[in-house]
Amino acid sequence: MSDKRSILLVGGGSVGAISALNLDIGHRAAVTIVCRSNFEAVQKHGYSIESCDHGSLRHWKPSGGVMNEVPHAGAGKVFDFVVCVTKNVADAPPSVSDLIKPAVTEGRTVIVLVQNGLNIERPLLAAFSQNVVLSGVSLIGANEPKHGFVQQDFPDTLYVGPFRNPNLDPDDEERAAKEFVGIYSAGGKTQCSYSADVGWTRWRKLVYNACLNPICAITGLDTGRIRLAEGAVEGLVRPAMMEIVAAAKASGYDLPSTVANDMIEMDPLDMYLPPSMLSDVRKGNLIEYENILGEPLREGKKLGVPMPTLNVLYFLCQAIQWKNKELRGLVSGR
Amino acid sequence: MSDKRSILLVGGGSVGAISALNLDIGHRAAVTIVCRSNFEAVQKHGYSIESCDHGSLRHWKPSGGVMNEVPHAGAGKVFDFVVCVTKNVADAPPSVSDLIKPAVTEGRTVIVLVQNGLNIERPLLAAFSQNVVLSGVSLIGANEPKHGFVQQDFPDTLYVGPFRNPNLDPDDEERAAKEFVGIYSAGGKTQCSYSADVGWTRWRKLVYNACLNPICAITGLDTGRIRLAEGAVEGLVRPAMMEIVAAAKASGYDLPSTVANDMIEMDPLDMYLPPSMLSDVRKGNLIEYENILGEPLREGKKLGVPMPTLNVLYFLCQAIQWKNKELRGLVSGR
Numbered sequence: 243m244s245d246k247r248s249i250l251l252v253g254g255g256s257v258g259a260i261s262a263l264n265l266d267i268g269h270r271a272a273v274t275i276v277c278r279s280n281f282e283a284v285q286k287h288g289y290s291i292e293s294c295d296h297g298s299l300r301h302w303k304p305s306g307g308v309m310n311e312v313p314h315a316g317a318g319k320v321f322d323f324v325v326c327v328t329k330n331v332a333d334a335p336p337s338v339s340d341l342i343k344p345a346v347t348e349g350r351t352v353i354v355l356v357q358n359g360l361n362i363e364r365p366l367l368a369a370f371s372q373n374v375v376l377s378g379v380s381l382i383g384a385n386e387p388k389h390g391f392v393q394q395d396f397p398d399t400l401y402v403g404p405f406r407n408p409n410l411d412p413d414d415e416e417r418a419a420k421e422f423v424g425i426y427s428a429g430g431k432t433q434c435s436y437s438a439d440v441g442w443t444r445w446r447k448l449v450y451n452a453c454l455n456p457i458c459a460i461t462g463l464d465t466g467r468i469r470l471a472e473g474a475v476e477g478l479v480r481p482a483m484m485e486i487v488a489a490a491k492a493s494g495y496d497l498p499s500t501v502a503n504d505m506i507e508m509d510p511l512d513m514y515l516p517p518s519m520l521s522d523v524r525k526g527n528l529i530e531y532e533n534i535l536g537e538p539l540r541e542g543k544k545l546g547v548p549m550p551t552l553n554v555l556y557f558l559c560q561a562i563q564w565k566n567k568e569l570r571g572l573v574s575g576r
Numbered sequence: 577m578s579d580k581r582s583i584l585l586v587g588g589g590s591v592g593a594i595s596a597l598n599l600d601i602g603h604r605a606a607v608t609i610v611c612r613s614n615f616e617a618v619q620k621h622g623y624s625i626e627s628c629d630h631g632s633l634r635h636w637k638p639s640g641g642v643m644n645e646v647p648h649a650g651a652g653k654v655f656d657f658v659v660c661v662t663k664n665v666a667d668a669p670p671s672v673s674d675l676i677k678p679a680v681t682e683g684r685t686v687i688v689l690v691q692n693g694l695n696i697e698r699p700l701l702a703a704f705s706q707n708v709v710l711s712g713v714s715l716i717g718a719n720e721p722k723h724g725f726v727q728q729d730f731p732d733t734l735y736v737g738p739f740r741n742p743n744l745d746p747d748d749e750e751r752a753a754k755e756f757v758g759i760y761s762a763g764g765k766t767q768c769s770y771s772a773d774v775g776w777t778r779w780r781k782l783v784y785n786a787c788l789n790p791i792c793a794i795t796g797l798d799t800g801r802i803r804l805a806e807g808a809v810e811g812l813v814r815p816a817m818m819e820i821v822a823a824a825k826a827s828g829y830d831l832p833s834t835v836a837n838d839m840i841e842m843d844p845l846d847m848y849l850p851p852s853m854l855s856d857v858r859k860g861n862l863i864e865y866e867n868i869l870g871e872p873l874r875e876g877k878k879l880g881v882p883m884p885t886l887n888v889l890y891f892l893c894q895a896i897q898w899k900n901k902e903l904r905g906l907v908s909g910r
């Protein structure tokens with residue numbers, strides 16, 4: 243099948259597995275997945291998936307196979323797309339650019355960042371100045387309670403659009419984005435759409451991610467409980483969200499007036515699930531606070547937007563990150 | 577010894593044990609201590625104490641004995657002083673007033689609150705309108721790693737003064753305070769002094785307690801690490817402290833310009849000890865955030881002082897408190 247696209251998907255956790263599944267089942271691409279902590283389990287048994295979008299699957303592997311490190315592209319092997327679904331922890335190595343570098347062919351490979359936060363494209367555009375870089379903003383509820391076992395409770399909705407690369411023709415960027423949407427949608431089990439206004443889409447998701455995510459992580463409360471806890475929504479969540487709305491507006495993105503309520507009420511009241519950052523804190527993992535909290539805070543401050551709530555949340559996340567870096571031996575000079 | 581004073585000390589944890597020791601060893605009072613979680617251990621074996629002030633003691637009990645509940649005062653038994661060294665969790669029963677009520681003789685018993693925070697005298701003055709109520713602000717580093725085993729690493733310095741009771745003669749209040757200082761100091765092993773300006777002393781301690789204590793509790797960092805963690809002092813601790821200094825000033829208390837630095841540098845850099853609120857969070861205990869953070873925040877806000885850092889810390893503490901109340905079955909309506 244010479245017209246099949248070749249896709250390398252880096253990051254085989256729960257969201258990565260569902261993304262690989264969507265990209266593979268439409269038969270327009272051969273997907274190879276790169277796993278880290280769960281490699282052995284996935285290599286041996288494939289994924290077991292219980293999904294609101296896909297039903298039950300056992301022993302599923304993407305058609306391009308499973309690897310435990312990013313392969314080198316070369317004469318015999320070129321990836322049309324490299325899709326990053328790893329955590330993006332800006333303040334700890336390796337950078338996303340360094341991680342995917344071996345697999346990227348200059349001027350050819352389209353890089354897709356299915357990752358949260360603001361300005362995440364900057365280091366990629368600097369490292370790969372001749373490549374299209376796409377934004378993927380995913381709304382999904384999925385977790386991996388055990389290596390290789392993926393549970394998806396909340397449908398996958400993916401918005402894809404190009405990060406503007408001044409060295410390239412915008413038409414080529416748009417074409418690449420729409421081709422990716424076509425591949426992702428071909429299986430018919432998910433919502434994936436082209437969204438030209440990448441900034442708007444990213445700021446909108448930050449209303450959830452820069453606010454509820456750190457507040458749940460810091461307090462230890464999950465999505466259901468944060469809404470029940472005395473004072474938490476009106477004292478913390480809503481003020482933080484309104485700061486993001488103001489910073490987005492100052493940056494030129496008008497979010498709908500209902501966005502704070504929409505985000506607060508998005509998860510059902512009787513769903514007690516940890517947002518991703520709370521899961522990471524519970525596991526002692528590093529957190530993505532720089533991209534999802536630090537960057538919008540810096541953007542807003544630069545534009546003169548008062549952001550007192552997010553400012554305190556940011557420094558608390560930084561301290562928690564330091565604690566976990568120390569535990570992992572990543573703090574020098576002690 | 578009919579001239580010996582009778583003292584009931586409620587709260588036999590580490591600070592309570594050291595206080596009882598100081599009150600007892602000068603032989604001017606017979607001290608009875610009320611223990612809760614550690615009663616069995618202390619009743620059976622007494623306290624084992626390793627103290628920078630007192631050296632090593634084994635099997636120590638106060639001369640008036642150990643009890644597991646607050647006794648009733650009556651014809652045969654009157655307490656000259658009831659000293660409260662319990663946690664003061666304003667938002668969960670029992671209140672301090674309810675707790676000590678059986679032992680208080682109207683118009684006679686002097687109540688001493690060796691507890692942190694602002695406005696803690698209000699419910700006591702309301703409940704015991706004819707009794708002297710004294711403020712005790714203690715600077716001490718002590719903990720009880722095992723029931724009955726007390727480790728004191730940082731000297732006890734206690735400031736005592738009267739909370740003004742409009743129904744009583746100020747001279748009587750001053751006399752009671754000075755008598756208590758005399759009893760506490762008689763053993764010669766500690767620093768206890770009369771401090772007329774209770775408000776100043778309390779606001780000064782809040783510079784530490786309203787700021788470092790919650791910040792350490794929320795981030796999980798101890799006293800040494802909070803000073804090492806990137807951004808924590810300049811992004812969180814110092815801004816919070818300056819808000820307390822501003823609120824104190826608006827309330828009429830001029831704290832020294834060096835107070836923030838003094839408090840930040842008070843604990844040695846190589847001492848890695850959890851402040852009391854962090855210990856409580858680690859144990860899943862309820863925290864004293866209303867008295868040490870909520871009250872100064874409300875005072876400052878009432879006077880128009882901007883307190884953005886403490887405001888966020890307050891709501892985070894409230895959410896953490898809710899979480900622990902839920903775990904203890906103290907949240908209704910679920």
